[in-house]
Amino acid sequence: MFLPLLSVYWNQKGNLMAKIKIKGMSCNHCIMAVTKALNEIEGIENVKVDLAKGEADFDEVAPIGMDIVRKAIKKEGYEVV
Ligand SMILES: [Cu+2]
Numbered sequence: 001m002f003l004p005l006l007s008v009y010w011n012q013k014g015n016l017m018a019k020i021k022i023k024g025m026s027c028n029h030c031i032m033a034v035t036k037a038l039n040e041i042e043g044i045e046n047v048k049v050d051l052a053k054g055e056a057d058f059d060e061v062a063p064i065g066m067d068i069v070r071k072a073i074k075k076e077g078y079e080v081v
Contacts, residue, residue, distance in 0.1 A: 008060070016060040020069065024078040025051055033076045041072055 011017050022034060031049045034056060038047040043062035050056070070080050 011059075017057060018060045018064075019055055019057050021081045022049075022054055022056055022073060022078050023081045025049070025054060027051075030078070034073065034078060037072045037076050038069070041068055044069075 008019075009017050025031065025034060028051075031051055034049050035047045038044050038056060038058055041064060043060060043064045045059040045061050047056060047058040066080075073080050
């Protein structure tokens with residue numbers, strides 16, 4: 001099962017990019033925690049978190065399971081929506 005994403009697109013370098021919505025982020029610590037959690041997942045690179053939008057963008061260099069992403073985010077105390 002692959003990640004049902006808010007949006008998936010190819011950037012200028014030809015990498016597959018993904019965007020997910022995350023609930024519960026409120027400060028810089030949250031950005032750091034989410035960024036670290038996502039970067040540790042195999043297949044995810046170049047994580048960028050937008051606190052105001054409650055979104056995270058990243059390169060998807062290999063197929064990523066939604067359950068893995070959900071669990072990693074939940075472990076930090078946030079929720080993928
Ligand atoms: Cu915070």
